[in-house]
Amino acid sequence: MIQEFIVGIILGGIPLSVSLLLAGLGEMFTQRSGVFNLGVEGIMMLSAFIGFFVVYTIGSPFLGIIAAMAGGALMGLLMGLVSITFKASQGISGIGLFMFGWGLSGTLFRVYVGGVTTIKGINDIYIPVLSNIPIIGPILFSQNPLVYVAYLLVPVASWLLFKTSWGLKVRAVGTTPAAADTVGVSVVKIRYQSLVIGGVMAGLAGAYLSIAQAHLFADNITAGRGFIAVALVYFGRWKPAGIMGGALLFSMAHSFQRLIQVYGINFPYEIAVIIPYILVIVVLAFTWKSQSLGPLALGKPYDREFRG
Amino acid sequence: MSKNTEIKRHRQERMLNFGIVIVSLLAALIIGALLFLIAKGNPFKAYAVMFTKPFTSTFGMTEILVRAAPLMFVGLGIAIAFRSGILNIGAEGQILMGAIAGAAVALAFPDMPKIILLPMVFLASFIGGALWGGIAGWMRSYLNVNEILSTVMLNYIAIQVYMFFIRGPLIDPKEVSYGTGVPQTAVFSKNAWLTRLIPGTRLHTGIFIAIVLAVLVYILLWKTTIGYRMRAVGIEPKAARAAGMNVKAYLLLAMLLSGGFAGMAGAIEITGIHHRAMESISAGYGFSGIVVALFGGLHPLGIIPSSALFGLLIVGSDMMQRAVNVPASIILSIQGLVILSLVSSQNFLTNPRFKEKILKIFDSKSKTRNLKKGGRA
Numbered sequence: 216m217i218q219e220f221i222v223g224i225i226l227g228g229i230p231l232s233v234s235l236l237l238a239g240l241g242e243m244f245t246q247r248s249g250v251f252n253l254g255v256e257g258i259m260m261l262s263a264f265i266g267f268f269v270v271y272t273i274g275s276p277f278l279g280i281i282a283a284m285a286g287g288a289l290m291g292l293l294m295g296l297v298s299i300t301f302k303a304s305q306g307i308s309g310i311g312l313f314m315f316g317w318g319l320s321g322t323l324f325r326v327y328v329g330g331v332t333t334i335k336g337i338n339d340i341y342i343p344v345l346s347n348i349p350i351i352g353p354i355l356f357s358q359n360p361l362v363y364v365a366y367l368l369v370p371v372a373s374w375l376l377f378k379t380s381w382g383l384k385v386r387a388v389g390t391t392p393a394a395a396d397t398v399g400v401s402v403v404k405i406r407y408q409s410l411v412i413g414g415v416m417a418g419l420a421g422a423y424l425s426i427a428q429a430h431l432f433a434d435n436i437t438a439g440r441g442f443i444a445v446a447l448v449y450f451g452r453w454k455p456a457g458i459m460g461g462a463l464l465f466s467m468a469h470s471f472q473r474l475i476q477v478y479g480i481n482f483p484y485e486i487a488v489i490i491p492y493i494l495v496i497v498v499l500a501f502t503w504k505s506q507s508l509g510p511l512a513l514g515k516p517y518d519r520e521f522r523g
Numbered sequence: 524m525s526k527n528t529e530i531k532r533h534r535q536e537r538m539l540n541f542g543i544v545i546v547s548l549l550a551a552l553i554i555g556a557l558l559f560l561i562a563k564g565n566p567f568k569a570y571a572v573m574f575t576k577p578f579t580s581t582f583g584m585t586e587i588l589v590r591a592a593p594l595m596f597v598g599l600g601i602a603i604a605f606r607s608g609i610l611n612i613g614a615e616g617q618i619l620m621g622a623i624a625g626a627a628v629a630l631a632f633p634d635m636p637k638i639i640l641l642p643m644v645f646l647a648s649f650i651g652g653a654l655w656g657g658i659a660g661w662m663r664s665y666l667n668v669n670e671i672l673s674t675v676m677l678n679y680i681a682i683q684v685y686m687f688f689i690r691g692p693l694i695d696p697k698e699v700s701y702g703t704g705v706p707q708t709a710v711f712s713k714n715a716w717l718t719r720l721i722p723g724t725r726l727h728t729g730i731f732i733a734i735v736l737a738v739l740v741y742i743l744l745w746k747t748t749i750g751y752r753m754r755a756v757g758i759e760p761k762a763a764r765a766a767g768m769n770v771k772a773y774l775l776l777a778m779l780l781s782g783g784f785a786g787m788a789g790a791i792e793i794t795g796i797h798h799r800a801m802e803s804i805s806a807g808y809g810f811s812g813i814v815v816a817l818f819g820g821l822h823p824l825g826i827i828p829s830s831a832l833f834g835l836l837i838v839g840s841d842m843m844q845r846a847v848n849v850p851a852s853i854i855l856s857i858q859g860l861v862i863l864s865l866v867s868s869q870n871f872l873t874n875p876r877f878k879e880k881i882l883k884i885f886d887s888k889s890k891t892r893n894l895k896k897g898g899r900a
Contacts, residue, residue: 253671257859293863301867306610306671307817311862314810318855319558325850326562442675449669485687489680496676499668 220474225354227470228463230428233365234259234420234437236462238444239451240372241416243458245291246448247376248409249389249512250298253309256441257316258290258414259421264320266422267432268327270334279336280422287418290316291410299406302516313441321434331433336426337361359427361419372455385409389510392517402517417441439492446495450502453509461498468494543871544818547864554864555857564849572846573839583838585726589796591834593618593788595733597812598830599740600656600784602821606744607777608757613659613674614785615809616681617652621786622793623688624651626708626800629793630693633712640714645732645790652786653779655681660778664771670778678809689800707801717795727795734827736784741823753777785809807855811837814858817865833858 238255245252266283270276290312297308337359345356376382387395388405396402424440425432443465451457472487556566577583597614604611611617625648632640659677662668686706695709717727744750755763756773764770792804811833819829840854 297863297867302870303863303866304869306612307813308863308866309671310612310810310813311859311866313859314862315856315859318852318857318859321852322558322562322850322856325852439675439679442672446672446676449672483687483691485683485690489683492676492679496662496668496673499672500662500666 220478222350222354223474223477224467224470227473228467229354229358229362230466231469232462232466233359233362234424234428234440235444235447235465236365236459237368237420237423238417238441239447239458239462240368240455241413241420242445242448243372243451243453243455244376244385244409244416245413246513247389247453247510248385248406249392249510249515249517250294250406250410251305251309251514252291252294252298252312252410252413253306253442253445254290254294254312254316255309255413255417255444256437256439257313258287258417259316259424259437259441260320260435261290261316262286262418262421263425263436264324264421264432265418267334267425268323270336270426271328271332274335276335276337276426279426280419283422283426284415284418287414287416287421288411289414290417291412291414292407294414295407295410298516299403299410302518305514305516317435320432324432324434328432331431333431334426336430359423361423361427365423366459369455369459376455381405381408386510388517389512392512396517396519402519406517417444420444443491443495446499449509450495450498452502464498465491465494540820543868544820544865547868548818548861550864551857551860554860555853558853558856559847559849562849562853564847569843569847569849572843573836576842576846577835577838581721582724583842585721585724586838587831587834588730589725589727589834590837591830592727592729592733592795593791593808594812594815594830594833595730595737595826596788596791597785597808598815598819598826599733599737599823600652600781600788601812601816602819602823602826603740603744603753603784604656604777604781605816605821606757607753607773608760609660609663609774609777609781610671611656611659611674611778611781611785612671612813613656613677613681613782613809614788614812615805615807616674616678617655617782617785618789618792618805618809619681619685620655620789621648621652621783622789622800622804623685623693624648624786625790626711626793627688627693629711629715630708633714635714637714637716641717641794644715644794645787648786648790649783650786652789653783656778656782656785657775660775660782663778664774685800686802689802693800695799705801708799710799711794715794716798717791725796729791729795733791733830736787737823737827744823749776785812788812806837810855811858814861814865817862 238259242252242255262283265286266279269279269282294308294312297303298305339357339359342356346352348356376385384395384400384405387400388402392402421437424436429436447458447461447465450461451459468491472490475482475487476484552570556570559566559569577587597618601611601614625644628647629640629644632643635643655677659670659673662673663670689708690706693708695707697709698705698707717729720726720728744754752763752768753773753776755766756768756770760770788808789804793800797804815826815830815833818832819825836854840851843849844851
């Protein structure tokens with residue numbers, strides 16, 4: 216019984232962790248370069264719609280994912296225009312981007328689709344033989360293909376950030392932009408690149424939600440996952456492995472909450488639903504000391520003319 | 524510089540600020556026109572309906588004010604927080620917590636005379652919203668938790684807490700006995716209703732309360748020591764600390780007030796419109812309030828016209844939906860665009876070099892005008 220419950224939590228939690236992980240990894244690059252993009256939620260909503268719509272009309276999940284990522288990239292560019300070129304306050308512009316994506320996805324859904332429609336999307340794969348192993352078989356070898364992609368991206372992101380010269384530039388630009396500028400690193404270019412990567416990853420996360428997880432689009436499909444992803448970057452101390460741990464923690468909490476309802480344990484539904492959100496706040500409160508380890512120039516627009 | 528030119532320069536700067544705000548609204552509307560095209564609607568017709576149709580009927584005009592009242596409350600609260608250097612994104616949740624606290628008081632004392640009950644409901648709503656905002660303020664001040672993230676999370680939590688109460692402890696007994704189970708409280712006694720001003724419309728006295736509060740916020744922020752210190756904390760916390768101000772306490776105070784104002788927006792909705800607490804009471808006022816506050820220049824007296832403008836946009840977008848067949852939710856993305864273009868334009872306002880350039884153009888124009896008149900430059 217206990218074992219069944221724990222396996223149930225893990226089985227339910229892994230699929231839920233993917234969108235958090237993807238969006239969190241993307242936001243990590245953005246924040247490492249010194250930009251605080253709070254609009255991830257809006258990007259995810261819009262790309263969830265774009266991905267859904269392409270699959271709905273053309274039927275190709277692959278093209279749906281590509282389109283969603285392209286949409287995410289464009290949203291990243293828009294955030295870049297506002298926060299890098301126009302040097303706007305990043306917290307508020309993120310809220311603007313969120314409202315823009317939220318309103319637009321809802322509007323387009325009502326105009327072009329209308330009601331709830333399911334799509335075939337991407338289904339789970341079962342790796343023969345291995346998926347039959349008890350317990351670890353279902354957990355490790357019968358997941359959605361995008362689950363494997365997301366977890367493979369963790370070492371890739373780590374390598375990119377810590378082992379390549381581009382990653383070094385990203386970290387430099389996010390810590391001491393004036394110094395990076397002096398040695399010929401273009402702060403503007405690196406920050407734009409990081410925002411686009413963040414947008415593409417948020418786009419993939421949104422596409423995963425509509426194409427692979429829910430197989431449909433609904434208003435507010437992201438339910439705050441974009442905001443949680445931003446919080447995860449703080450929680451994970453701007454490191455891919457930390458973000459992965461955070462994504463797993465929150466999705467397990469989410470899965471636990473769902474399982475309570477499935478098992479019919481007498482617990483108010485509303486209280487169960489808020490567990491993951493409360494966890495975010497509690498974790499933020501207990502990790503505040505580590506927040507000073509973040510990129511020094513995070514949230515500060517860089518102005519060449521006023522460098523000190 | 525003589526006093527005269529200083530006043531002139533001040534006036535020019537104000538005109539420049541106003542001009543930039545208008546230009547950014549226009550920019551948002553132009554990009555919004557593209558969205559209408561994507562959504563298969565005629566943007567010219569849509570905007571024409573949105574901006575003019577509400578004025579063609581008594582109902583439309585009163586609805587603008589009905590929408591403006593909660594927007595003004597939320598906008599004032601957000602302005603207090605932003606001015607003190609804390610970004611309150613959690614108005615949506617604070618509205619709900621205010622509404623549920625107010626509803627509980629209204630239901631508990633149905634026989635209390637109106638003159639006592641209504642202020643009690645508003646006070647309860649203020650406290651409900653203030654406590655909810657205060658959580659984020661306290662965590663920012665004493666645990667250093669990013670207030671943007673905590674207020675966003677508190678929004679999601681507030682929705683569930685609110686639903687828990689109107690589905691459970693505070694549900695209308697009739698919903699239970701009839702077995703319909705619609706999540707809403709019983710209708711309040713008339714002692715908790717704001718007076719309706721024009722029969723046949725929903726216009727109630729809430730708009731006057733909102734305007735009075737706007738003036739009070741102006742006095743608080745610009746005519747009292749507390750307000751001066753709150754603004755000082757917002758502009759330069761380090762300097763404020765060096766001057767001996769308790770920065771943490773002022774941040775907490777700002778969030779308490781900010782949440783309290785959003786909570787009173789909840790009171791306005793339950794006592795003025797629905798006369799009960801029910802699902803989806805807020806209609807996005809928490810986020811629209813951010814636009815209202817920014818567009819009003821974070822100034823109480825600017826927020827009054829600004830909330831009327833966005834009240835118009837919300838009413839107009841409902842009417843537009845029927846006329847052009849584009850969902851009213853498009854107004855949400857246009858509001859997002861307004862935020863983006865407003866914050867983008869701030870750079871021009873704060874960049875002294877750019878400001879000098881524009882003001883020089885003003886100067887040279889007035890010089891030539893003076894020369895033509897034969898005056899001295």
